[in-house]
Amino acid sequence: GTCGVLGLIxxxxxLRTSGIYFIMITLAFAQMLFFLFVSLEQFGGDDGMSIDRAEFMPIDLWDPLRLYYLIWTSLTLVSILLMFVVGSRFGVVLRAIKDNESxxxxxxxxxxxxxxxxxxxxxxxxxLAGALFASWQEYVSPDIMHWTRSGELMIIIILGGLGxxxxxxxxxxxxxxxxxTLPELLHAIAPNYAENWMIIFGPILIAIVLFARGGLMGLLQRFNRGKR
Incomplete structure (x- = not known):
């Protein structure tokens, strides 16, 4: 509910802007919330705070296996919901807005x-994802609100394939x-460079985004068409 209200605001x-301005405003709000929760000592400030796993209806989340199944069930139900959304009139209009808003x-x-x-x-x-993640970790920290987290999500979406x-x-x-796997692989091949694995990680992501048009999903679709 709280995330819905924040999302609405x-x-x-x-959304009155577009392109890079939309991205910058979204990241700015994330950073504002980050600094807000860092300043709230009752929530642990910069160090965050430990939390207890709660009960979700009849499901006792203290059992890691039950929580694991709850996470997979949530992912499945959300995916089904989004399939209906995409196929609905609402989804068609959203795609039309993406193509030609005017x-x-x-x-x-x-x-x-x-x-x-x-x-x-x-x-x-x-x-929902944040609540499940916090229950799994039994810990919450302002770090998950940092703008770099939003950046990671954007990279993941572009990497997989937009739309x-x-x-x-x-x-x-x-x-x-x-x-x-990359840090472990570097540690086995060149131990002295294992700590600098991000230097290699970045170019790999950039190469996939630049040369795999449509992301990994687009690459898989072209591969399947080629096999036919």
Missing amino acids: IGFLA RVEAMGLAPLQFKITGYLISAMICG TLAGPLIGAVAFLLLEE
Whole structure:
């Protein structure tokens, strides 16, 4: 609920712009919230705070396995929900706004209302993901509100493929696999450079984005078409 309200407020202000200005305003709000929670000592300030796992209806989240299944169930249900959203009239209008907002407005529709609704849906999904992540970690910190976290999510989406449902999932898996395996691989090959793995990680991501048009999802689609 709180994430929905924040998403509504931020979306109402940010979505009046577009392109780089929209990105900058969104990141600015994230940074404002970061500094706000850093200053709140009752929530642990810069160090964050430990939290207890709660109960979700009849599910006891103290059991890591049950929490694991709850996370997968939530992912599945959200994915199904988004499939319906994409296929609905609302989803068609959003895609039309992306292609030509002026034409949608000329048809008598209000693009801003549709964009704010989409922003609200994404904010509520992010709120659910954040709650599950905090329950899994049993810890919350202002660091997860830092603008670099938002930057990581943007990279994941672009890496997987914009405008697709499966793209962000593929991008997230690829991003985390690279993040986990690259340091270990460098440690085995060149131990002296293992701590500087980000220097290699960055160019790999840039190369995928530049040369894999449509991200990894686009690459997979072209590969499947080539096999036919």
